[in-house]
Amino acid sequence: MTSAVPAQTSLPRHVAIIMDGNGRWAKKRHLPRAAGHVAGVAAVRNVVRAAIDIGLENLTLYAFSSENWKRPRTEVNHLMGLFRSYFCEDVNELVERNVRMRIIGSRDRVAIDIRTMIEDCERRTAANTGCNVTFAFDYGAQEEIAAAARAVAEEVRRGELDPARITPAVFAARLLTSELPDPDLIIRTSGERRLSNFLLWQAAYAELLFVDTLWPDFSRAQFIEALNTFSHRERRFGALAPEAVA
Numbered sequence: 001m002t003s004a005v006p007a008q009t010s011l012p013r014h015v016a017i018i019m020d021g022n023g024r025w026a027k028k029r030h031l032p033r034a035a036g037h038v039a040g041v042a043a044v045r046n047v048v049r050a051a052i053d054i055g056l057e058n059l060t061l062y063a064f065s066s067e068n069w070k071r072p073r074t075e076v077n078h079l080m081g082l083f084r085s086y087f088c089e090d091v092n093e094l095v096e097r098n099v100r101m102r103i104i105g106s107r108d109r110v111a112i113d114i115r116t117m118i119e120d121c122e123r124r125t126a127a128n129t130g131c132n133v134t135f136a137f138d139y140g141a142q143e144e145i146a147a148a149a150r151a152v153a154e155e156v157r158r159g160e161l162d163p164a165r166i167t168p169a170v171f172a173a174r175l176l177t178s179e180l181p182d183p184d185l186i187i188r189t190s191g192e193r194r195l196s197n198f199l200l201w202q203a204a205y206a207e208l209l210f211v212d213t214l215w216p217d218f219s220r221a222q223f224i225e226a227l228n229t230f231s232h233r234e235r236r237f238g239a240l241a242p243e244a245v246a
């Protein structure tokens, strides 16, 4: 049974997904891990298309962490090959569908040609006004926070910022997500229940949803189901629910 998409007013403004379980998906089928990553790209396409069709404002996908470089060289190379083809093959569709594409993460460690592709995707979609699709690629929240702290410290040193004026908003403006609202919903597939260095600052009041589905099996219907689950969560942001206020 496919559930209906929640009303626009009950949709999260920003959904972020930790796409996990490609390796286990492949193992279950006695396939090499690489096959799981290939199937994972198909799931990315499904979910991006679903987000656009639904009219979601912001979708962020955790594609490669700053710690994923620790994996065997062959796996990293295969993943980089998949990113190359995704960024190169899908950009036209994203341009046409009015998607604004961003990539957050360190750009110092990736190959020059990938960096050029990333810049090209961002440039070609910069004027688009539809769904903001952001890939966290070579991303680590601790690195991001340390870089923001460095930026703030530099401004203080140059005499441009008074330390007394450093508020959460001032700090957040130095993060890689400064142009995006904080995620309302963070989904992690594959049954793992952790954030693995993803959007640690921005997750302050996110609803967390852990599903057992392995990423390559995560379908449009499951995405819609996750949006429905979110629409029934009560968010209080530290205050009281309206009915509890006398």
Ligand code: IPE
Pocket: 019, 020, 021, 022, 023, 024, 025, 063, 064, 065, 068, 079, 190, 215
């Ligand atoms: C997620 O799947 C993809 C990346 C982290 C790049 P995994 O490769 O982590 O799959 P599992 O967790 O080993 O099943």
Ligand code: IPE
Pocket: 018, 019, 020, 021, 062, 063, 064, 065, 068, 192, 194, 196
């Ligand atoms: C998190 O998955 C990173 C991505 C989904 C890109 P991992 O598979 O790398 O996380 P851990 O190692 O299980 O925490």
Ligand code: MG
Pocket: 020, 021, 022
């Ligand atoms: Mg994993």
